[in-house]
Amino acid sequence: MKPVEQVWPPDVAAEYRAKGYWRGETFPALLRDRAARHPERLAVSGGGATWSYADLARRAERFAAGLLARGLVPGDRVLVQMSNVPEYLSAVFGIFRAGMLPVFALPAHRRIELDHLLRKSEAVAILTERRIAGYDHAALASALAGEIAGLRHVLICEPGQGGEGLAGLEAAPEERELPGDPDPQAVAFLQISGGSTGLSKLIPRTHDDYIYSVRESARISGLDGGSVYLAVLPISHNFTMSSPGVLGALYAGGRVALCPDPRPETGFRRIAEEGVTITALVPPLALKWLDAAERLRPDLPTLEVLQVGGAKFLPETARRVRPVLGCTLQQVFGMAEGLVNYTRLDDEEEIIVTTQGRPISPDDEVLILDDDGTPVAPGEPGHLLTRGPYTIRAYHDEPGANARSFTEDGFYRTGDIVRRLPSGHLEVRGRATDHINRAGEKISAEEVEDHLLAHPQVLDAVVVSVPDPHLGEKSCAFILPRDGTAPAPAELRRFIRGRDIAAFKVPDEIRLVTSFGTTAVGKISRRALRAALRKDHMEEG
Numbered sequence: 001m002k003p004v005e006q007v008w009p010p011d012v013a014a015e016y017r018a019k020g021y022w023r024g025e026t027f028p029a030l031l032r033d034r035a036a037r038h039p040e041r042l043a044v045s046g047g048g049a050t051w052s053y054a055d056l057a058r059r060a061e062r063f064a065a066g067l068l069a070r071g072l073v074p075g076d077r078v079l080v081q082m083s084n085v086p087e088y089l090s091a092v093f094g095i096f097r098a099g100m101l102p103v104f105a106l107p108a109h110r111r112i113e114l115d116h117l118l119r120k121s122e123a124v125a126i127l128t129e130r131r132i133a134g135y136d137h138a139a140l141a142s143a144l145a146g147e148i149a150g151l152r153h154v155l156i157c158e159p160g161q162g163g164e165g166l167a168g169l170e171a172a173p174e175e176r177e178l179p180g181d182p183d184p185q186a187v188a189f190l191q192i193s194g195g196s197t198g199l200s201k202l203i204p205r206t207h208d209d210y211i212y213s214v215r216e217s218a219r220i221s222g223l224d225g226g227s228v229y230l231a232v233l234p235i236s237h238n239f240t241m242s243s244p245g246v247l248g249a250l251y252a253g254g255r256v257a258l259c260p261d262p263r264p265e266t267g268f269r270r271i272a273e274e275g276v277t278i279t280a281l282v283p284p285l286a287l288k289w290l291d292a293a294e295r296l297r298p299d300l301p302t303l304e305v306l307q308v309g310g311a312k313f314l315p316e317t318a319r320r321v322r323p324v325l326g327c328t329l330q331q332v333f334g335m336a337e338g339l340v341n342y343t344r345l346d347d348e349e350e351i352i353v354t355t356q357g358r359p360i361s362p363d364d365e366v367l368i369l370d371d372d373g374t375p376v377a378p379g380e381p382g383h384l385l386t387r388g389p390y391t392i393r394a395y396h397d398e399p400g401a402n403a404r405s406f407t408e409d410g411f412y413r414t415g416d417i418v419r420r421l422p423s424g425h426l427e428v429r430g431r432a433t434d435h436i437n438r439a440g441e442k443i444s445a446e447e448v449e450d451h452l453l454a455h456p457q458v459l460d461a462v463v464v465s466v467p468d469p470h471l472g473e474k475s476c477a478f479i480l481p482r483d484g485t486a487p488a489p490a491e492l493r494r495f496i497r498g499r500d501i502a503a504f505k506v507p508d509e510i511r512l513v514t515s516f517g518t519t520a521v522g523k524i525s526r527r528a529l530r531a532a533l534r535k536d537h538m539e540e541g
């Protein structure tokens with residue numbers, strides 16, 4: 001198995017420790033500590049569970065023991081594909097407790113994505129629910145186990161049985177001795193990248209670096225023992241997990257409340273039932289919630305903060321949050337690779353509605369460069385590069401991508417175009433890379449093009465992002481058919497669905513063209529071609 005590591009230069013690591021960013025905390029120790037400090041306090045509610053911290057810790061231990069009893073060993077990677085159910089938390093903390101590494105997949109992922117993540121991470125096990133939103137994940141997991149030699153365990157969770165449905169792995173802890181706490185500098189898990197070229201890359205995050213970002217995020221978002229965080233977005237997304245997310249809520253000794261679906265009606269009901277103080281949405285959902293709140297006038301007296309992030313939140317919508325929902329907006333501009341920016345709760349309203357926040361750490365280094373790599377003048381837009389105490393220096397096992405995505409001195413090229421205000425707040429202006437940010441879901445144009453090219457009647461395909469009033473951005477595929485044959489858009493859509501990829505990657509719009517513009521083909525880069533077609537689309541409407 002290839003080792004999973006994340007390494008900062010030793011002097012830099014020493015500085016992060018000396019400054020108290022990296023405190024040697026680990027996930028197993030964190031839950032044990034909270035369960036010892038306030039065992040009876042509620043940690044998780046929803047999906048049939050009302051679990052105290054002691055319950056959660058005990059369940060995690062039993063799951064850890066169950067994994068070991070099945071023959072998994074510390075260091076093993078376990079792919080987790082679960083929805084917003086309480087068992088997700090006992091399973092993930094159980095995997096940590098057993099010294100193993102979760103690899104986080106999204107419920108929307110299908111065969112193509114899972115196959116890639118499983119192989120790349122060399123996972124020995126897949127943990128998923130029998131069904132999520134009607135899709136038979138158990139069947140897919142079994143099929144994958146038949147094809148991938150290293151994938152030896154298919155663990156199927158049946159949520160909603162009070163936590164007793166965790167793949168039959170609720171072994172009694174006394175049957176197995178659990179390992180000691182991991183090295184805080186070791187990789188705790190593999191998160192997945194939004195991916196602008198090809199398939200998702202794996203992001204190794206250490207206990208020390210991630211817990212630092214979680215701890216500070218919880219502080220910046222005002223979490224304490226009385227906070228109730230409602231998990232609406234997919235729970236394994238980096239935003240929901242850590243900004244401050246479910247981990248921030250548990251770090252602060254607060255409670256995680258689960259939302260079974262993201263509809264505004266469901267959200268308002270859960271906020272009222274649980275006394276939710278903070279929740280997080282992507283911009284298109286925030287817009288839906290605002291429209292629904294104007295209609296339904298829900299009474300949400302406990303809600304203090306609505307976080308919005310994952311894609312650009314337009315100021316005109318942002319301005320509606322306080323008057324309509326009666327809470328403070330917090331814009332969050334983050335990335336699974338590290339850097340997270342927040343507007344602060346006490347920032348002026350104008351800053352809150354027009355910027356995407358400023359970095360967590362005084363040691364988050366931010367460069368804003370022009371195309372030639374020269375720093376732009378203050379206030380001018382440019383490419384955002386960053387490095388710091390919780391931003392990775394490398395993806396797992398991606399020498400090519402690492403050479404492109406990181407500078408020699410360790411800065412991560414985010415691909416985002418931003419400008420910086422005198423206050424240090426960043427405004428996201430656009431993106432230099434070719435992914436589509438569809439309602440916060442990142443889609444690689446190249447990946448979708450490759451699927452389209454597999455169709456026998458497709459000579460070439462170019463996928464671009466185009467503005468959409470509901471989704472922010474949607475995807476449009478321009479198709480150049482082979483001579484004399486033109487596949488119908490509906491047939492192409494069927495074809496690409498049949499490729500077994502996440503549904504959000506299927507192009508929203510398909511346009512057949514006879515050329516990509518005479519000067520374009522072969523002469524300009526693929527990126528310039530995408531830009532030209534995007535412009536055509538916007539002009540033609």
Ligand code: J2J
Pocket residue numbers: 193194238239242243308309310311312313331332333334335336337340356414416428431437440442
């Ligand atoms: C514009 N673009 C944004 C924003 C992310 C917290 C919040 C979000 C993510 C996330 C995350 C944006 N305005 N407010 O991991 O911890 C786009 C940028 C960025 C990319 C990262 C977190 N917030 N984006 O969205 O890894 O283009 O993380 O580089 O999924 O989303 O995507 P992802």
